[in-house]
Amino acid sequence: MTALAPISTKDRILDAAELLFANDGFEATSLRAITAEAGVNLASVNYHFQSKDALLHAVVARRAGPINQRRIEALQQLEEKLRNEPIPIDELLEAFFRPVTECNVLVPRMMVRFHYLEARETFRAIYETHFKPVANRFAPALRKALPHLKPEEAFLRMQFTMGAFAQLAAGSGTMEVVSEGRMHAPTREEALRQLIQFTAAGFRAPSLGAGL
Amino acid sequence: MTALAPISTKDRILDAAELLFANDGFEATSLRAITAEAGVNLASVNYHFQSKDALLHAVVARRAGPINQRRIEALQQLEEKLRNEPIPIDELLEAFFRPVTECNVLVPRMMVRFHYLEARETFRAIYETHFKPVANRFAPALRKALPHLKPEEAFLRMQFTMGAFAQLAAGSGTMEVVSEGRMHAPTREEALRQLIQFTAAGFRAPSLGAGL
DNA sequence: GTCTATAGTCGGATAGAC
DNA sequence: GTCTATCCGACTATAGAC
Structure with a gap:
């Protein structure tokens, strides 16, 4: 069930952000890189999370x-x-x-x-x-x-x-x-x-x- | 003698870059922050070193x-x-x-x-x-x-x-x-x-x- | 919820006067 | 060698249509 559950935009962003933050660091990772990796729209980050900083908090939490x-x-x-x-x-x-x-x-x-x-x-x-x-x-x-x-x-x-x-x-x-x-x-x-x-x-x- | 020698622009840049790279990281440190800290002109970085990457190399070397x-x-x-x-x-x-x-x-x-x-x-x-x-x-x-x-x-x-x-x-x-x-x-x-x-x-x- | 389009800012790098 | 002025790209964030 979990394996077949569709992955939400929010989770796709979290996954991509985790990957890129871990590999490239926070400063070096742009929201554009994250949304590209996640295959979602740029604006969706600021919709689901409010800012890049808040996204970081969510990724860690x-x-x-x-x-x-x-x-x-x-x-x-x-x-x-x-x-x-x-x-x-x-x-x-x-x-x-x-x-x-x-x-x-x-x-x-x-x-x-x-x-x-x-x-x-x-x-x-x-x-x-x-x-x-x-x-x-x-x-x-x-x-x-x-x-x-x-x-x-x-x-x-x-x-x-x-x-x-x-x-x-x-x-x-x-x-x-x-x-x-x-x-x-x-x-x-x-x-x-x-x-x-x-x-x-x-x-x-x-x-x-x-x-x- | 060394204590009284004037500090060259080049060295001022190296000192400032070392300080800021160490404390804030490479990506998070802008050339503008470095030149402000060093009290030198922005363009002098690209004159003495060719690029931010080359400056990093010089700082380490x-x-x-x-x-x-x-x-x-x-x-x-x-x-x-x-x-x-x-x-x-x-x-x-x-x-x-x-x-x-x-x-x-x-x-x-x-x-x-x-x-x-x-x-x-x-x-x-x-x-x-x-x-x-x-x-x-x-x-x-x-x-x-x-x-x-x-x-x-x-x-x-x-x-x-x-x-x-x-x-x-x-x-x-x-x-x-x-x-x-x-x-x-x-x-x-x-x-x-x-x-x-x-x-x-x-x-x-x-x-x-x-x-x- | 998801898109396009864009505002507004800041970055690195350079041209050219002095 | 040092300055001012500026180009131009990339960034975060948002406004507003759908």
Whole structure:
């Protein structure tokens, strides 16, 4: 049924915008490119959404909702299973990242752009709305999992982790390009396991103590 | 002497472009914004550089040359000191990242944008010219330092590392913003040490073996 | 809801005087 | 080398017919 349902103009626009925002960035993507990709009329964007900025919000919101819900569900399951005991860092990381890797590939790439590298005010608003609440939900469990780290260290390492993930999400075919075809890209599952292996070890590394 | 030397129009443009490209991105930065920031005439950009793309190349080239030279010098010193023995991964990482953190803060932020997230052909060319040669120079030492990893794993972890660094470089005041003022940002030296601590531990983590 | 047509703005780049 | 003035294309957004 869903497979046969006709795709509305609104959804065609959202799909095209997601694709182009993820691949080319927000500034570099024109509404003309989006409507051409979607096979719809230029004016329909301003009819269904009010502006390019509002379209961006809609594109993010469509994906962020389900992802964040599954993140929180996964965290709740871990909390119930371990009842007050600290959740191992690799399980926390999996709860946070698996919901992202399991959805459309474009989404993480797009989110990465928005969360970290586009500087406009719009992206700040998106961060506040869609990312911050989840981060706050995970923060206490993260602190309990990392008693050996000072808050600043834990925070910095969480940033490193987000960056490592971003790198993974942003790169489409990076491995083939850089290695000039000698290596094959990992599957999503392999990449996720490698990410967790790498970042969990980073989190477990001793505190640097004095200084920070 | 250098402090009193008058700043040429060309350099004023390069400085302004670096600032704005780093903060707002290439697409979002207009030549008009650059010339306004630099306090020079609009037409001077097309006089000194031929186009916006060529200006971008010039902005990157001015910084990438010295940085890469110091990276390779640091690597050579390690190679001479250790004579055929593998270089510890944390020393390799320091040789690679310290030259970047020691220059103007804007540069890494800008390079991060260009290396990973702006999709245009221009950025590919910049990568090929300024980044790939250094990566190739470091690659053998990296392999020797990581005998427990398969090539694909080592490569993937190097990507994670670049992402972690990118996150650090891209965020100006991220820690203050996200923690709502409860934490202070680390100094550059602290941040570098934390980055190396984190990523070196990630590299040392056991291979995941089968699968990848 | 979907189109055409266009307003109004801003972008990169250039011509030509000084 | 530096300016003013301008071309011309591309952009977002909207008005108004259907």
